[in-house]
Amino acid sequence: MDDNESGARATGARLAADGYAVETALGGIQALEVLQDWTPHIILLDINMPEFDGFDVAAMVRKIGAISHVGIIAMTGYDEYELRKRGSLAAFDGFFRRGECDDQLITLLEAMLDREGSCLQSSDQ
Template identity: 40%
Template sequence: MGQQARVLVIDDSLANAEALAASLVADGLETYYALSGVEALQKLTFWRPHLFIVDINMPEHDGFAVARVLRSIGSTCDAGIIAFTALGRDEFIASGEARDFDGYCQKGGTHTLLLALINGMLV
């Protein structure tokens, strides 16, 4: 990309959101975080990410609902959306709502796999 890639991390855990955002900044990505889908939508009024990393298990609006809303907004409908979740891949796919996501990565290890997925989507 000709400009620095922008990523928005959406996770209801402040510690997880801050840690992931800091890791992505260290990898050269312009990164913000939001602690809910509502907060993510508020950030869109002043900042447009190329990619969203979305936790699935969040109160009020889970990650599936957040992804549906992002796909319905003209300015974000084509952005990449990665599910970053504690759910196993089979459980994630079995939910039947995985269609709005472009990628999946399970939480719990290093961010190497997530970073590879991000880089693959941003080319």
Template identity: 35%
Template sequence: MLVVDDNTNAADAMAAYLSSENIDCRVAYGGAEAIADAVDNKPHVILMDISMPECNGFQASLTIRRDERTSHIAILAHTALDEAEVRRHLADSEFDGYCQKGQSPEKLLALMETFLV
């Protein structure tokens, strides 16, 4: 599992929570770092923030999706953005799922578990 968020506190907190749920995870603090990690480590799932400077989650996800070395990785959008905007990108196959920030951890875990088999 790769947690991607430019807010280091949010990324580290999410990684700590997932670790407490026995999910092995790493952290990337931006889109470019997420792309490099995806190529190097090929996580099963990426939990991708969207609003990040330089390389946002849409750009990073599209790059990961178009690379044959990483196209198989499940990418879940995890953002506070308007749901309609993110769902449009779901339809474009950039993301495999979506969970809005602030929703219950159980809902996020349930979504993630469908991809962590």
């Protein structure tokens, strides 16, 4: 979920090419609308979005019972220190700085999905 359409589409296309199911939203309100009908495993959430910023959307997602467990990755051009100055990262499960190698994003996604799978497997036993 990103307000930069070309960036959102490019990231979505890369993830889709790697076999991920992708939905794109271009702002905080549209992100929440998409989440009414679709429950992803992980949300990539831009910090700087119109209407509601990424901090706001992440906090709202954590309050919606059906999707409160979904992994959320903060995506931004800021480094993690700058982000922490702007707001709490408590609602986020991961952090990806734009401009880093796309392969690092894939590695982060795979690690989060592996953790999720481990949690699901252990709770089923």
